Amino acid sequence: GGYYYSLLNSQQSQPKKTVVVYASISEMTSADPSTEFSNSIMWLAFTYERLIYYDPIQNKLIPELAVSWERSQDNLTWTFHLRHGVTFHDGSPLNADAVIFSLNRTITLGQGAAFLWASVKSIEKVDDYTVRLHLNYPAPIDLIASAAYASYIFSPKVVQYAKASNATDPKISDWFNAGNDAGSGPYKLIKWDPKNEVIFEKYSAWWGWNATDYPLKSSSAPDIFTIKIVADAVTQENMLLAGQIQIAQQVPLEDLNNLKNNPNIQVVTKPSFQQLILLLNTKKAPLDNVLVREAIAHAIPYDDIVTVARYGYARVASGPVPYGMWGHSDQFRYSYNLTLAKSLLVQAGYPNGINRKLLLTYTTGDIYEKRSAELIQSALAQIGIQVDVRPLSWDEQWALAKSGWENPNNAQDILMFYWWPTYNSPFDFLYNMFDSQSKDFNLGYFTNETFDNLLSTAVTLEGSDREKATTLYLQAQQIIYEQVAGIPLWDMTYVIAASSSLSNLDMAINPAYPTVIFPQALSLKS
Amino acid sequence: METLLTVDDLKISYKSGNYYIKALDGVSFEIKEGESLAIVGESGSGKSTLGMAIARLLPPNAIIEKGRIVMKDIDILNSKPDSIRGKLISMIPQEVGTALSPFHKISTVFEDVMASENKATNILNEASKILAFLGFKDPERILKSYPHELSGGMLQRVLLALAIIKRPYLIIADEPTSMVDAPLRINIVEILNAVRKEFNISMIIITHDIAITPHLCDNIVVMYAGKIMEYGKAKEIIDNPLNPYTKLLINSIPRIKTATRFEVIERKNTQIQFYKGCPFADRCESFMKGICDITIPRYTSLGNRKVLCHLYNDKK
């Protein structure tokens, strides 16, 4: 024993590194900043940087890699002035070439959220630190440049590192997925085990540690930041209580009162842009009948669902655009009214309820969805609609739903899923879930020409006339509301439980970058 | 000759669920030093129970209700089993196939049997000597074997060696010759006689095989339903059985030289509850002819012999 102890002490005599462990419910996905469109946002967001950082609460755009930007009168040209003295983790400098390389790669690969850049015609290098984007039609490039996906800038040297022939060579993707990063963010990736843990080390040469115009930082940020995959909320809570992790992404919400009373634990809540919504199969009987859809909308106990599913940590949704997002309105709530619902069903020609079990699918493993689905099941039973609630893996659920475009009768009747913004605009919600062109996510197969036209007009105005755009989006939402193409259930309030030894947590969380904790903003009390 | 063992009014039952099975019902007899006694009788008459009681090997559900067993002034039933087993009394088991642990060599068993004797002599030497005496040519090889590597006859002799290696005063052999061919039966009789002579050990031979008793035993105890029906010199009993059961037993042995004529009394179905009275009444001619009654008879001593039967109660 003694031998080991002396060994141990000699190791500990070096100053101990500070560590923060963040438990994530889901596994990490891919590591390619151009194409990743899923869970890996959790770390891409601070390993890489965007041109602009967006604070949706104050609705403020904060300079990140770009110190300033301007758009032309016709809204078709955007010019970005890049920050000097920024280096990537490999030591190479950030300049116009790097930005152009990164954006071009993302756009050319065309995967993930690359569609955001659809308006871009070309990218021009003005000088070493100035980049100009030429557009086909007006688009909110400032918002797009600050998006959570497809907005990251990385070192062009990845071509050499990956021994690739050009920017779109799949070898680069392989190189990223082998656990390498080429970002400029405050933390660099040092271990990549996407199913178990991903570890980051502070990048001491980050420009932001000393920048005065950049608020998102802390002088006592942790040396090491670990994302640990803990697939279960109960375990996350236990580990947090035992001090084995410092931040829990999910704890059973019912436990929050206990946690709040615990001096070692803090609970941070923040409204989010994440919404749980039902998309109704508008092309399959009986839900092709708007009256039936309306009846369902009025038979759902929205408040109860929020209480049971989220223990109150959510707001009953009003329209597909979440609270806090521009273009949101409080006018689109359906009332919970069983008499109305029943009479609507009678009007629709179903006085004795529906003689077929409707299939509702949700993503397996998510307890909030599960509870919402089960409550809807028993609620709809009260107006004579039987529902078969079926949990499916996301891949399966998605594949089944997409098949509905070919044959709606084979698809589910009701699809329950989350939407959160790719970039911060009502367009992102409305287009993806309801536009007849959006075959990937319009999974209620809603087609409405007026609606489509309203959207296509509004989106071109986003960059120039925000107010006009807002009005058009509200009109579009009115159509969704009346047609009951989807039934938004609730907008989630993010709840993060963390050790009291952390401060500044509030700042490290940003609804525009869902699930991300920005470690550079954390302060670790000793 | 001095008396070696006295069994006095021994009563033993077995508890089986809610029932008590009477196994021995007031058994008394004596063995002299160097004497060999046969216990014969029906299956279930309590022969093994008697043997096990003497060797302190009764199963846990046996209840000794009454009686004493005394050997060399030691009260067998009230002393520690360890001080009796092996040292004073040993047993030779009947079933040779299961009589030794299949996982151990013969030598190990010898060592463990001798473990309590802190004699200076080498245990295995001692064992070899006895095995050699019992007719083994290569005792070392036997000691190195596992039981399943030996034949039945060899095992029988090994078991005998184990029983006598501590030089007990008495060995009890339960059915030493059942299921054995005639030539081997003779062989066993000879070995037992040799052992008895060489080591001056007394023997109790529990057996069905009455044919061997005149060759091996001085006296015979005939048992029936937990009672001794007749006791006496082996040859006298065989020549002249007194008790009706003994008569039946002797007459039931099929003869070789002359064709046998059995006198069989078929048991008749009667409503009398026999177990309260004379145990043999239901098969007894005298009872059926009304010569005697159902009550328990007393023992009658006729010289060396003792008989339990109404027919002799009045005589002498």
Add this chain to the structure above:
Amino acid sequence: MIKSKSLLKVQNVTILFRKNIGVLKKEDMIIRAVDGISFDVEEGEILGIAGESGSGKSTLAKSIAGLLKPTSGIILFEGENIYEIKGEKYRYFRKNVQMVFQNPFGSLNPSMKIRDTLKDVLKAAKKETNEDVLRSLMEFVNLNYEILDKYPSELSGGQAQRVAIARAIATQPKLLILDEPTSALDVSVQAQILTLLKKIQTEKGLTYILISHDIGVIRYLCKRVIVMKAGKIVEQGDIEDIIYRPKEEYTKRLVESLLRLYGYIEN
């Protein structure tokens, strides 16, 4: 003297057992349980078969009873090869050759009442199965009819063996094979069973094949005896001749030791 006709003919019967001891390919060890045996049994005769343990007596008996086809050789019952007959003839053979086993308990189905066991047998032989038949059968073997409603485990050894005998004679067979019918019983019970067997034989004129390792038992019932050793017939002939004038070495040794053992009792 009229030569009675032979009921059973055993001709050159050999029975082998194969034990596979191989790993990958077949490597067989062959046991010669019965090795080229021939003999005849006359109608009304009692034939004894003696021999040491493992000499193949039971194997031979099973074969004669039609349970075990010999590896070579034939067995004729009333002139018919018992392993080739079919249909009515086979049923005739089945009805007419019965067997009593050594272990009385083992040969009765433990989960059936005696009544049902007997009924099954009578039914199979297409005979009446009414109460009277059953009772008279019981009476014949000196058993109380109450036994009919008992299970084998509730009987004593002697009773069980009587039931087994009753079962065997229920079909009114011509040939009864007795494989050590008394060796599991007390001597006094053995005597009862043996007298019973003798009584049945005289009353019904049955033919017996009696297997026993106890020469005394054979002596009691049989005239003619076969002595077996290691699957072969060592000696056969009149029982008196075997005992007083044994020819073969093995028989001599056997008889000599028997005479020594029983010497005292018999004098």
Add this chain to the structure above:
Amino acid sequence: MPVSLRYVIKRIFYLFLVVLGVITIVFIATRIIPAHPEFLWAGPHATEEQLQEARNELRLNDPIWVQYVYFIENMLTFNFGISWSSRHPISQDILSALPATLELAISGFIIGILIGLFLGIRAAVKYGSIIDKFVRSLSISGSAIPVFWLALIFQLILAIKLGILPVGYRIDPNAEILEGFQPITGFYTIDTLIEGKFDLFLDVLKRLLMPALVVSVYPLCLTARMTRSLALETLQEDYVRNMRSWGVKDNVIIRKYVIKAVIPPLIASLGLSFGYALVGSFLVEVIFAWNGLGMYVVHALANYDFPAVIISVMTVAIIYSSINTVVDILHAYLDPRIRL
């Protein structure tokens, strides 16, 4: 006395047959029972391309026996396909999860066997006493406890309410960064010792303790029950009575003869015990966030990742059969009567 080589070869050959059998059952379960195996492989609602890919991969256009031969070849060369939830080769996933499961199962198994053996012998020796009654009811009721529920209660009491033992994970989450711990064998108890990190070793042990105890319950009860009845039967054996009659002391008989007679049949049942430990650890892993095969399977189940589940089950079956083979050989080695 050595076990004959022939017997060992025979057993190994037999194991090979059993493995083929296992693969066959898996083949039947995945190809013959479902009407459209490609759906099972690619998920019931996969896109047409995914289905086509699956069809090619499974060679569904070939005759069934070609599929069968190809399937066996794949399985025997560890070509298990890709998990469609993790997108990794399943063989790689299994290989990384297996040590965790084995470490848990083996420790639970060892704890169970040792305590069970001890209790069983005690009970048999003191037949009918309080100890015996206790062991008998414990072993019967113990095997009635749902392991997953027991895990829950242990966690609730020892970790949450009392905070005595750490919960979740096989090692301190920061061990790697702060202590430079690098898994070598995947068995953390061994790895920490190899690397001479004694404090980490203690940490690993502490984390292992609770799940291992839960896993041990079933093998413990099984062993205790078997030991008890085996020892009881042995005490009834003729040779025990004989040895008593020759004056061998009771404690020698128990220590030397009874145990020796109990061990071989117990060893023969070790495979079964280990099977229980293995399955037990599958369920327990979920609750203790133990990153082993059980977690992997449950996760795969939740994601309808059938290939991953099926292959994992097959892997466990093969491990289980192999252990049974070793156990049989060991049994033959210990029982001098078995010589084949």
Add this chain to the structure above:
Amino acid sequence: MIISSRFIREYYEYLKKDKLGLTGAIIVMIFIFLAVFAPYIVPYPADAWGYAYNIEQRLQPPSLAHPFGTDVYGRDVFSRVILGSRFSLIIALGVVSIALLIGVVLELFAGYLGGRIGTFFMRITDMFLAFPPILLALLFAVVIGRGLLNLIISLSLAWWPWYARLTYVQVTTVKNMPYIDAAKIAGINTPTIIFKYILPNSLTPVTVQAFLDMGAAILEAAALSFIGIGVQPPNPEWGLMISEGWYLIGVAWWISIFPGIMLFLVVMAFNFLGDSFREFNNPKVRRLLESRGI
């Protein structure tokens, strides 16, 4: 037949002396009663079936109105736990009887016929025995899908080989018993021999095992439901309830503790009963037991 009145009477006598077995028998009887009458006796039948919910009553700790508290939907846990016994009973009976039927019938013929056919069937059985049963059940459940019926089928498919092996061993011993020879000699036909002579005498170990397996079947079904591939919500299966309550173990322990206790009690009762039944059928141990007056 093994289930003769004599047998039952003897077992009843035996049970009276075997306290553990008696306890088991009583609990099992209560359990069967509950399973049969649950829907009519539970205080909140709609809660029990999972049709209803009651937001005001959610997560109530045990009280007089809700002896086992309420769950996250405000459903009465007591009603659900009681109704859960119906699922467990159906599973136990279903699994054991289907497995018994397959295993016994298959090996009865295989064992009696022996030779190549017998060996062939035994090899097939061995293949199945190479899996720990619950994993084989998991494999089948994955293939044929979720839900109560599929769960029963999967478990039965995984279970029959155990009965098959027992039956095979038993049949091969029984068919060499003299009474089978005696029956053949008496000219009794083969079907009668198989069903009247071999079957009843081969059944004891299998029946004992079946008794013992009732609890195990319930337990394994609960385990499969626990990991989500057995009975589906909102049905009140115990394993499923434990799994649902696990999430709330910190705030509402009663949701998973009570179904767990119930599961434990019932399985234990079956185990006690099965164990006593086994000892009753084992003459060696029985003699010892009786002599000790246990």
